[in-house]
Amino acid sequence: MSVTCPTPLPAQDMVLLGHGSGGKLSAELLRDVFLPAFANPVLGKLDDQASLEIGGARLAFTTDSFVVKPLFFRGGDIGSLAVHGTVNDLAMGGAHPMFLSAAFILEEGFPTGDLRRIVQSMAGAAARAGVTIVTGDTKVVEKGHGDGVYINTTGIGLRRDGVILSSDRVRTGDAVILSGSLGNHGVAILCEREGLELETDVESDSAALHTLVDAIFAVTPRIRCMRDPTRGGLASTLNEIAGRSRVGITIFEETLVIHDAVRGACELLGLDPLYVANEGKLVAMVAPEAAGDVVTAMRQHPLGRDAAIIGVAGGARAGMVTMRTSLGTTRIVDMLAGDQLPRIC
Amino acid sequence: MSVTCPTPLPAQDMVLLGHGSGGKLSAELLRDVFLPAFANPVLGKLDDQASLEIGGARLAFTTDSFVVKPLFFRGGDIGSLAVHGTVNDLAMGGAHPMFLSAAFILEEGFPTGDLRRIVQSMAGAAARAGVTIVTGDTKVVEKGHGDGVYINTTGIGLRRDGVILSSDRVRTGDAVILSGSLGNHGVAILCEREGLELETDVESDSAALHTLVDAIFAVTPRIRCMRDPTRGGLASTLNEIAGRSRVGITIFEETLVIHDAVRGACELLGLDPLYVANEGKLVAMVAPEAAGDVVTAMRQHPLGRDAAIIGVAGGARAGMVTMRTSLGTTRIVDMLAGDQLPRIC
Numbered sequence: 071m072s073v074t075c076p077t078p079l080p081a082q083d084m085v086l087l088g089h090g091s092g093g094k095l096s097a098e099l100l101r102d103v104f105l106p107a108f109a110n111p112v113l114g115k116l117d118d119q120a121s122l123e124i125g126g127a128r129l130a131f132t133t134d135s136f137v138v139k140p141l142f143f144r145g146g147d148i149g150s151l152a153v154h155g156t157v158n159d160l161a162m163g164g165a166h167p168m169f170l171s172a173a174f175i176l177e178e179g180f181p182t183g184d185l186r187r188i189v190q191s192m193a194g195a196a197a198r199a200g201v202t203i204v205t206g207d208t209k210v211v212e213k214g215h216g217d218g219v220y221i222n223t224t225g226i227g228l229r230r231d232g233v234i235l236s237s238d239r240v241r242t243g244d245a246v247i248l249s250g251s252l253g254n255h256g257v258a259i260l261c262e263r264e265g266l267e268l269e270t271d272v273e274s275d276s277a278a279l280h281t282l283v284d285a286i287f288a289v290t291p292r293i294r295c296m297r298d299p300t301r302g303g304l305a306s307t308l309n310e311i312a313g314r315s316r317v318g319i320t321i322f323e324e325t326l327v328i329h330d331a332v333r334g335a336c337e338l339l340g341l342d343p344l345y346v347a348n349e350g351k352l353v354a355m356v357a358p359e360a361a362g363d364v365v366t367a368m369r370q371h372p373l374g375r376d377a378a379i380i381g382v383a384g385g386a387r388a389g390m391v392t393m394r395t396s397l398g399t400t401r402i403v404d405m406l407a408g409d410q411l412p413r414i415c
Numbered sequence: 416m417s418v419t420c421p422t423p424l425p426a427q428d429m430v431l432l433g434h435g436s437g438g439k440l441s442a443e444l445l446r447d448v449f450l451p452a453f454a455n456p457v458l459g460k461l462d463d464q465a466s467l468e469i470g471g472a473r474l475a476f477t478t479d480s481f482v483v484k485p486l487f488f489r490g491g492d493i494g495s496l497a498v499h500g501t502v503n504d505l506a507m508g509g510a511h512p513m514f515l516s517a518a519f520i521l522e523e524g525f526p527t528g529d530l531r532r533i534v535q536s537m538a539g540a541a542a543r544a545g546v547t548i549v550t551g552d553t554k555v556v557e558k559g560h561g562d563g564v565y566i567n568t569t570g571i572g573l574r575r576d577g578v579i580l581s582s583d584r585v586r587t588g589d590a591v592i593l594s595g596s597l598g599n600h601g602v603a604i605l606c607e608r609e610g611l612e613l614e615t616d617v618e619s620d621s622a623a624l625h626t627l628v629d630a631i632f633a634v635t636p637r638i639r640c641m642r643d644p645t646r647g648g649l650a651s652t653l654n655e656i657a658g659r660s661r662v663g664i665t666i667f668e669e670t671l672v673i674h675d676a677v678r679g680a681c682e683l684l685g686l687d688p689l690y691v692a693n694e695g696k697l698v699a700m701v702a703p704e705a706a707g708d709v710v711t712a713m714r715q716h717p718l719g720r721d722a723a724i725i726g727v728a729g730g731a732r733a734g735m736v737t738m739r740t741s742l743g744t745t746r747i748v749d750m751l752a753g754d755q756l757p758r759i760c
Binding site for chain 1: 428429430431432433434435436441444445448449452453455457458464465467469470471472473474476477478479480481482513514516517518519520521522523524525526527528530531534535537538541547548549550551552553554555556557560561562565567569571573757758
């Protein structure tokens, strides 16, 4: 497994594809443009969802726009992805997902049949995830602008009592638990996009993770934070956690599950699975004494069958992520610098 | 003033610009594609915001994507518009606007300086409207896709106790109250887009209406429903209300305020101000005994100085809107059929 070497980036005066990667450039845009303007303590926590108190209710609130290309892929489509993505951001905040909004930006000339298929897929995904789509919006842009359809979903969840999850709560010694294999979503998209035929077909892992989260909280409240490693992959997610908590994180290569077909496609395409997007996996940072129980509980859930402790907080400089490789060497796992795979979600 | 004659539309198998107009085609798309798939009682009310109960809190929830072209215009920009639009949809539901999400779809190559200007404008508009932008998302699409920037804002508000506003609550005899002049936003956008120079410059009326709503509720709770007549203009909004409430609505041409420059531009361009978008006006359907007090209260507010009773529920067939013209004739005011002005918000 190779590790992407970050190259220093010049100050940019225009938006680059990499600004949407979930990696370093995304973080820069957030730090330089959005945070100074919108400055407030909730946004400043930089979690994937806002924790709100409103009218006595403890809510989680999160938004995501989906611009995935192609719109249909093995294992899902932009509609199911848009539901799963927002359900998961709520679930990662320890909230019960409840309500979604759905806003469509359609391109003139987009086949109504495809729209119907996407909307049906959203409805099915929402029903299975137990969330209700309660409000929406549709805009249309001229042919040649947009890409068929972009979807924004924004979600409201009800936070669990007594649970506070945040990426700044990790302490040295905490276990890093990953729910399963890496890279399936990104590779599925890329195969579809490039017309790549693999010996074994790779399906997106796109799925709603909230019942897996329920299974975790059924055994312990001792979870520091949870994240779904989507854009920028596991590497970027762990770097964000390390940065926010000011701890080092060490992961162990031999504990990572990467399916042969995914590994093969990544080698062929020069991608590093650590940086490839997942849409149905979670990383939990867990107090060490609870880690065994969490893994056991996750393995009994269909979406957590390959759950494992893949690392530990500590053993690296504060704010950094390193990997002990199968060969016994140690490598720095930096945040994604540019963009391996634009338009992945 | 001419009235747009609706032409019957063939069944469409692709998305047309008119599907984003807020008029007939938008309603068709909603009825044929979205509602059957997402079927639930909250969405089925077809109001501009969902009314939710969650954790004991009575919330309003609404979403809007903004694709206005050009991004900057006299009186505002896509950033301030995106804040005002969602604040207003919450306010029209009788809710106190509280929190917004902001999701950006950026085009590769978009100048960071312009993005900064838009984000600053959003921040200013949010601060003035007393709402906090608590969560966000950024995606980037390749150059040539998208149009610089699309913004989705989704908002949460706290509903007033004892207030239920819905477009199906209007009864014969209710007063139609409009807060001010018609057509300023649409004409401002069009002038900017077409490089049209008018003798008097027309500014967008883009503004947050929640304090005007506060002023109304300070004098009476007897409001049936409120709407901001954006896409599709006053005509489409009144048609939606008439359709939902199954009452007729009659409006009086001489009571409508249309600035000379707006009227002139509309005549020049063959537009009907009744169908042109407004972004800082509200229509309230009010119990007749409270109408005088509401108008008086609105006129004391900077955004309601030209408020007037412009019509009454009744005097037309159930579900229809008619206008008594200045000449004493009566005309049917149908819903917008196609799209007078695409990409207006």
